[in-house]
Amino acid sequence: xxxxxxxxxxxxxxxxxxxxxxxxxxxxxxxxxxxxxxxxxxxxxxxxxxxxxxxxxxxxxxxxxxxxxxxxxxxxxxxxxxxxxxxxxxxxxxxxxxxxxxxxxxxxxxxxxxxxxxxxxxxxxxxxxxxxxxxxxxxxxxxxxxxxxxxxxxxxxxxxxxxxxxxxxxxxxxxxxxxxxxxxxxxxxxxxxxxxxxxxxxxxxxxxxxxxxxxxxxxxxxxxxxxxxxxxxxxxxxxxxxxxxxxxxxxxxxxxxxxxxxxxxxxxxxxxxxxxxxxxxxxxxxxxxxxxxxxxxxxxxxxxxxxxxxxxxxxxxxxxxxxxxxxxxxxxxxxxxxxxxxxxxxxxxxxxxxxxxxxxxxxxxxxxxxxxxxxxxxxxxxxxxxxxxxxxxxxxxxxxxxxxxxxxxxxxxxxxxxxxxxxxxxxxxxxxxxxxxxxxxxxxxxxxxxxxxxxxxxxxxxxxxxxxxxxxxxxxxxxxxxxxxxxxxxxxxxxxxx
Numbered sequence: 001x002x003x004x005x006x007x008x009x010x011x012x013x014x015x016x017x018x019x020x021x022x023x024x025x026x027x028x029x030x031x032x033x034x035x036x037x038x039x040x041x042x043x044x045x046x047x048x049x050x051x052x053x054x055x056x057x058x059x060x061x062x063x064x065x066x067x068x069x070x071x072x073x074x075x076x077x078x079x080x081x082x083x084x085x086x087x088x089x090x091x092x093x094x095x096x097x098x099x100x101x102x103x104x105x106x107x108x109x110x111x112x113x114x115x116x117x118x119x120x121x122x123x124x125x126x127x128x129x130x131x132x133x134x135x136x137x138x139x140x141x142x143x144x145x146x147x148x149x150x151x152x153x154x155x156x157x158x159x160x161x162x163x164x165x166x167x168x169x170x171x172x173x174x175x176x177x178x179x180x181x182x183x184x185x186x187x188x189x190x191x192x193x194x195x196x197x198x199x200x201x202x203x204x205x206x207x208x209x210x211x212x213x214x215x216x217x218x219x220x221x222x223x224x225x226x227x228x229x230x231x232x233x234x235x236x237x238x239x240x241x242x243x244x245x246x247x248x249x250x251x252x253x254x255x256x257x258x259x260x261x262x263x264x265x266x267x268x269x270x271x272x273x274x275x276x277x278x279x280x281x282x283x284x285x286x287x288x289x290x291x292x293x294x295x296x297x298x299x300x301x302x303x304x305x306x307x308x309x310x311x312x313x314x315x316x317x318x319x320x321x322x323x324x325x326x327x328x329x330x331x332x333x334x335x336x337x338x339x340x341x342x343x344x345x346x347x348x349x350x351x352x353x354x355x356x357x358x359x360x361x362x363x364x365x366x367x368x369x370x371x372x373x374x375x376x377x378x379x380x381x382x383x384x385x386x387x388x389x390x391x392x393x394x395x396x397x398x399x400x401x402x403x404x405x406x407x408x409x410x411x412x413x414x415x416x417x418x419x420x421x422x423x424x425x426x427x428x429x430x431x432x433x434x435x436x437x438x439x440x441x442x443x444x445x446x447x448x449x450x451x452x453x454x455x456x457x458x459x460x461x462x463x464x465x466x467x468x469x470x471x472x473x474x475x476x477x478x479x480x481x482x483x484x485x486x487x488x489x490x491x492x493x494x495x496x497x498x
Contacts, residue, residue, distance in 0.1 A: 030352045033304050037349055039095045043086050044344035046328040047108030050314035051119045053144050057090040059325050063108040068341050077128040101147045105138050111172045113163035115183050118143050122172050123159045153186045164205040166232050167369045173203045192235045202263040206273055208369045213277055241298045262315045268360030270320035271353045280311045308347045322351040372397045372434040372442035379449045387453050388421045395434050402434040423451045
């Protein structure tokens, strides 16, 4: 064998080895509708929040409640140290959890969402004493890049609920409110609430809408499932096919099955779009299968149950696979014949959804639902001493066009940066617009500035000549007048002497 051929074979082997080493976990062949066990968290807890940034999962906060009848009168969750602010990071490529900076406010059952590389945590329960729940309205943001936390504008109303990102907004939907947070302006707005006040609900974003699944109870104590879809463009809710269950077991209405529900959604990138509603399997109320909702035909179908039967767990989507994290397991009846006995768990399990590996033809990337964000470096709120003002901007997306309107006049299209010339002295305003390749139009706030161009100076040398000429002429006139008066007086005196 020649040295050249041997070297070529070595290079081929090294290249192949490198490809095998760097192949991500999600790239492995996976069987749809199956579950796989992953590394457990370092701290067992339920009621935690989970979010994804840069293909890593962050498990935050939660509840370490344990024991027999923990909700009995006299129990103080905070005093027992059950409510935690732990933050852990999971790397699917190494299958390992590591600790990160703790959340400032210890809480559980809060709303959580990732946006622009940061994780937003809203509201949640900070204590439970003798059946009385304390709910906070605090908003805290975690930056994985710096491993730091910051505080943002508080929610208008303290709630527990779910957070859903659509476009440039985060929607926190609870049983009675739909509070919308703008992370760019750090401000809040209120939108249309659920048509029916639910007793329990979970929500998830799918496509460009938000789906809410749960149950409600009428004045006659009749229980019914709900499935509503929210359209942020019209701020309206529409009903969809609900889940049909027999809630009556042994002559009583059991609501615990719904309280043990969590929801996840596939985006269509690696699997068909769909909702996955996951239940804890209560022995005493009959089995409730995990369910998949198909939005294309408005139908529900049973899917595989998670290996670990647990309550109050987190669900998060990573590359269109679902990770179920934490929760607590329950023994019923408890060994001491009480109602139940609970134990927090750190278990992490991954679900491969139906049709995984077949992207949805209706899939659109997240940027399809966001408006262009325009940053303006010029003009700014100041006085300009020139009739020409530069327009300098940057836009976070690829655009079809951008334009400006000066003082409410007709839009002027421009490319890159430009200059506005021949602007008159005085107060002015400008608004800048941009349309991305998906047709979304973004705009700036109205920006104000002032033009104070100095008045033009006279030609050099003219200004001193005018007064000098004027004074000279005046002197000549005065001298002439004096001479004239003198001449008349002198002539008059000469006549008298004769």
